[in-house]
Amino acid sequence: MRFPTPPLSEYAINTALVVLTLAVLQYTGWLSDGPAGLDPAFLVVVAVTFPAFSYLIAVAVANVRSNAE
Template sequence: MRFPSPSPSEYALNTALVVLTLAVLQYTGWLWDDPAGLDPAFLVAVAVMFPAFTYLIALVGANVRSNPK
């Protein structure tokens, strides 16, 4: 099994970008019906789960073998 060796700063930057984008969309009301404010619990959950799932996807991608035919 091969493990990816990602840069922690890259994960931090990508996570911040995703959370910031969702916060702007929440605040403006583009994806939610009520543009009254932000849902901090949702943003914290995304900030915790996004790096974990991104690493799992990278792990699967590092271990997929292509079979040339």
């Protein structure tokens, strides 16, 4: 089993970009029927779970590529 070793700064930048995008969409009220506003609990959950799931996806991709060789 192979484990990818991308730099931690890459995960931090991607997580910040995703959380910032979701915060802007929440604040402006796009993609929702309710009033505009921020949901800090949702943003914290995304900030915690996004790096974990993106790492798991990277592990799966690294192992699929290694099996194909």
